[in-house]
Amino acid sequence: MKLYTGDLSPYSAKVRMQIYAMGIKDNFKFELPVSFFMGKLSEISPIGRIPVLELDDGTIIPESEVIAEYIDDIYPDKAMIGTTPTERAEVRVISRIADTYLMNNIFMCLRQLDPKTRVDAIVELLMGQVSRGMGALEQHIGTGEYAVGDALSRADCTLVPALFLCESTVPRLGVENPILASEKVAAYWARIQKNEFAAIVIDEMRRGLQARLDGTERKMVEEAIAKAKGG
Ligand SMILES: N[C@@H](CCC(=O)N[C@@H](CS)C(=O)NCC(=O)O)C(=O)O
Secondary structure, three states, X not given: OEEEOOOOOHHHHXXXXXXXXXXXXXXXXXXXXXXXXXXXXXXXXXXXXXXEEEOOOOOEEEOHHHHHHHHHHHOHXXXXXXXXXXXXXXHHHHHHHXXXXXHHHHHHXXXXXXXXXXXXXXXXXXXXXXXXXXXXXXXXXXXXXXXXXXXXXXXXXXXXXXXXXXXXXHHHHOOOOOOOOOHHHHHHHHHHOOOHHHHHHHHHHHHHHHHHHHOHXXXXXXXXXXXXXXX
């Protein structure tokens, strides 16, 4: 199987963390086609966003949550969704909070990073939603080593990239990192970064952020596009 994925993409990082934690990395080839940078990923997957899973028969599965469910379905003995119906519901709720209320809103706000072109009303609207989502997470998150119960689950796989994204970008929007005001979330974030699989994706996301900030990513993309155009 092929996973179209990028270092910095939090939605991709969520699926990669699941793959690492399930010990099934050898069954996947990770790549990022140049069409993504040319705005043409929709030629491969109509939604045009990563991650995308391409099965060996060519079937295309978009959307991180759907890919995560699919991977659990094909490796049921390693599934990371919890054991009881209640635990599974808790994992899904936390993954949904991280995805829908945190990642989506922060992601939409990334275009406001430049103070010169920033529209304060957009930042206020989206960061208000993030703060509300963080408040909900504070109520739902567990106080043990993991987000739910006593094992690493897909709740952790979604939360780790979401909290990394939050910590590394929200202060750059002129807004205080909302993790700091959420006691249980802050304690969880400090703990989970020591988990070996969380540490791998955090390193990958840091590498991606560094490449974005120091211009390495842009250079690599320009070269890949020139090569694709035969230049
Ligand atoms: N709901 C999607 C969101 C995926 C998403 O927005 N991915 C970003 C990268 S992190 C992307 O591909 N953006 C390209 C674009 O917006 O054109 C999921 O869960 O997979």
